[in-house]
Amino acid sequence: MAHEIKVPVLPESVADATIATWHVKAGDKVTRDQNLVDIETDKVVLEVVSPADGVVGDILFEDGATVLGEQVIGSIDEAGAASTSEPAPAAAKSSAPAASGKESEINVPVLPESVADATIATWHVQVGEQVSRDQNLVDIETDKVVLEVVAPADGSLSAILAEEGATVTAEELIAKFVEGASAGAPASASASAADESGDEDALSPSVRRLLAEKDIDPASVKGTGKGGRITKEDVEKHLKAAPKASASVPSASTDDIPSVAAGERTEKRVPMTRLRKTIANRLLEAKNSTAMLTTFNEVNMKPIMDLRKQYQESFEKRHGIRLGFMSFYVKAVTEALKRFPDVNASIDGDDICYHNYFDISIAVSTPRGLVTPVLKDCDALGMAGVEKSIKALALKGRDGKLSLDELQGGNFTITNGGVFGSLMSTPIINPPQSAILGMHKIQERAMVVDGKIEILPMMYLALSYDHRIVDGKESVGFLVTVKEMLEDPTRLLLDV
Structure with missing residues (x-):
């Protein structure tokens, strides 16, 4: 079965777009949801993903070509991947031995007409971590608000397909969820992995921004939130305690203060939020x-x-x-x-x-x-x-x-x-x-x-x-x- 690769629907105020980069070429084997091509408009860069496992067929427009909304730019031959897709069920079983419930998809919520895409701000859970129904899984930031995506039932994430900072579109698949028992590594393993990756994975966007603006190491702040997460109040308490700590150190005379060489001055760049x-x-x-x-x-x-x-x-x-x-x-x-x-x-x-x-x-x-x-x-x-x-x-x-x-x-x-x-x-x-x-x-x-x-x-x-x-x-x-x-x-x- 062949699938058409089309340009996404463009916003009302955008007339056309440009093929920015093809990440695959004719004959390449691809998997479902793999990014095939970046399409650039005057406002955003849109990612076109594969609708199914298969082989790339014809590519009708090369890099730099101007295209219109919903125009066909290539094709995917699903039959070409039949031989490679047969062992997939066995691999899936081995990767998720504890999955006992049905599997469902975690998608980006429907975005308003004036919002073209969104950004994955913060994942609050990890693969294999047990969660309860309606627990917040991820914050998705748009130009206007931060949307919360909650768990559809008691269970755990079996896979995260879009990491923090990734740009996503409406109803795009970003994770897979398994109801019931944990679908990934044991809780102890995931907890240790979280410790190794640092506290930053559990920080909200506002806390990250405050830490970056004040140049504070997250490891130096004691978190009082759920699971030891750092809250905005924790950072503010840390800032209030900092002057007291510095005040206890004997102040040196002005003669003892060395002059700072011009080459030692530093700058800090913080990316703009959406x-x-x-x-x-x-x-x-x-x-x-x-x-x-x-x-x-x-x-x-x-x-x-x-x-x-x-x-x-x-x-x-x-x-x-x-x-x-x-x-x-x-x-x-x-x-x-x-x-x-x-x-x-x-x-x-x-x-x-x-x-x-x-x-x-x-x-x-x-x-x-x-x-x-x-x-x-x-x-x-x-x-x-x-x-x-x-x-x-x-x-x-x-x-x-x-x-x-x-x-x-x-x-x-x-x-x-x-x-x-x-x-x-x-x-x-x-x-x-x-x-x-x-x-x-x-x-x-x-x-x-x-x-x-x-x-x-x-x-x-x-x-x-x-x-x-x-x-x-x-x-x-x-x-x-x-x-x-x-x-x-x-x-x-x-x-x-």
Whole structure:
């Protein structure tokens, strides 16, 4: 039986691809899932694997050829491998003597339409290690979230086909699983193998990154997690204890400190994560593909601060959450979006798409980078609902538990650099949105009020907008509306 080797389905925005490298030639014997050829697009390199055991037939396109999605580029003759595949069952039996249950496949989850591939971040188990149903086997990192693949039943892995760092596509086979007894080496052997390979195999991506940034040897950190794994808290404790240890050593005088030769200075390179690469690409895309301008204003925060002081205790007792500034920002922005629909719209080709709903993206800083989870239907949420939703999204972002649905969509973005001390900034639009509002540090300044100088808590507002769809009049009017709503919160209740 002959199988066709086809170019994978290309993303919607990719017209064609290039044959980068053939790893086999006509007549070579190949096994199922063996990488045959790398196909390069302007965004990613796709791997095309063998659909079955067989022999490579015709190769229709050589390296460097331009091909289209789903185009036939070669063939696999399954009959040619019949003689070599017969002894395989005996070999399989010998390699897995303890397998007593049925064997199943561990595949990459279905990826969203806009995500072409993913990366194997961390394997939490090894071949032969006994696991329970729904136990996390592997973390798979995409441009947006980290997906967890869990065990389908009690059992063990019989084979791992994609190691950490490998690039995989949706529903690709990455491991084989056997239900019931252990399908590989005894637990003691696997444990010793884990000890020999070091603690790094059990480290999560955030812990690895923190160890790399701080230049810490994992062996010097005592792990308190499951199975002795190192957690982020363990690294932070190690960092806090380090100054104490160095303080106990007598400090040398400045005369005794030798000068460091220039040749002894070192550098450290840490590869960018997929999320960081995506953030970089989207920022460049926003800068190069939009006519972006920024307009500024300032707002007197005293009315809101007085209101929070007056009702903070009763609000917390009634709703179980503190009354923050973000709920005022969100409600003020929602009201302004109702009055200026162009700011709530987006460009789709040659059309302008106006949205009759109000989904606002909230920029959240996480250990993996900046993400913008979406607060949906903000016009239907009360102040308490906004505060609870923002807190829930922030906690999920910190723990890497945000779902793809919570990250997709959004008509407008609010970013609050004031929490980090930023006094002024020009935020970058989050495409395909038309605008983003930057909030900043609240700082007391001398202001003239009714001919008198008063000390007031002031905050700068910055609205970056796409001038292709939003004119100066609408942008300034939008920002002034937000300012008025924040300086007189009663307007939010009276709709004036």
